[in-house]
Amino acid sequence: MLPGRIQELVRLFAQLPSVGEKTAQRFALFLAARDPEMARALGEALIAMADGIVPCARCGNLAEAVASPEAICGICSDGKRDPALLCVVARVQDLMSIERSSAFRGHYFVLGKLLSPLEGVGAEELPLAALRRRIQSTDTPVREVLVATPPSVDGEATALLLAQDLRALGVRVTRLASGVPHGGDLEFADPVTIGRAIAGRRGLE
Ligand code: ZN
Numbered sequence: 001m002l003p004g005r006i007q008e009l010v011r012l013f014a015q016l017p018s019v020g021e022k023t024a025q026r027f028a029l030f031l032a033a034r035d036p037e038m039a040r041a042l043g044e045a046l047i048a049m050a051d052g053i054v055p056c057a058r059c060g061n062l063a064e065a066v067a068s069p070e071a072i073c074g075i076c077s078d079g080k081r082d083p084a085l086l087c088v089v090a091r092v093q094d095l096m097s098i099e100r101s102s103a104f105r106g107h108y109f110v111l112g113k114l115l116s117p118l119e120g121v122g123a124e125e126l127p128l129a130a131l132r133r134r135i136q137s138t139d140t141p142v143r144e145v146l147v148a149t150p151p152s153v154d155g156e157a158t159a160l161l162l163a164q165d166l167r168a169l170g171v172r173v174t175r176l177a178s179g180v181p182h183g184g185d186l187e188f189a190d191p192v193t194i195g196r197a198i199a200g201r202r203g204l205e
Helices: 004-013 021-033 036-052 092-101 128-137 153-167 191-199
Strands: 053-055 062-064 085-089 107-110 144-147 172-175
Touching (some): 004 021, 085 092, 092 107, 128 153, 144 153
Parallel strands (some): 085 107
Antiparallel strands (some): 053 062
C-alpha cells in the first residue's frame, strides 16, 4: 500500500531501539506528509553525524572528528574535572545518565560491552588493556576507578573482573551502591537515585 521509498524508511526506523513497526510507520508518514524541509534537515543531520562523530580516543565517549592528532571529547578536554577519578561505564547512554545526576566530576571510560558468559562475550573481548593504558597514561595518577556497570548479572560479573584486573595497578576500585533496581538500566534510573548510588559507593575487593 505504501510506496517503496516509504517502506524502506519504515524498515530503517523499525531497527532503532524502542521503535516498533507502528511507530516506524508513524514517523515515516509524518515526514512524508510534512514540508520536505524537515525530512531534508533530518537527512543532512544524519549524514553530518555519520561523517563527523567518532569515539573519543581517550574514553570512548562521542567526539567531533578532527583531522589531527586524535579526537578528544568535551569531558576529556574539560580542565575543571578531577583527573584522579575515573568512572567505567558500559555504554555512552550510561555516561549521559551519570552526567545528568551531576554527582560525578571525574573522567570516564566506556567499555562498549559487558562480560556475558551466556552470550559468549569473554574477558578477551573487553578493552581491558586500553583501560589499563588509560589509567597509567595520565600525568595525574588515577586514584579511584568507580565501576558503574549496570546492576545486572553481566554488569556485576564485569565489575568483579575489573576489580581483579586493576588490583595490580594499585588503584582503589569502587562500585555504585545499590539503589538502582537490580537488573535495571542506568539509562532509566532517575538522577537522584544515581546521585545516591555514587555518593554511597563502596570498595570492591
Ligand atoms: Zn573522552
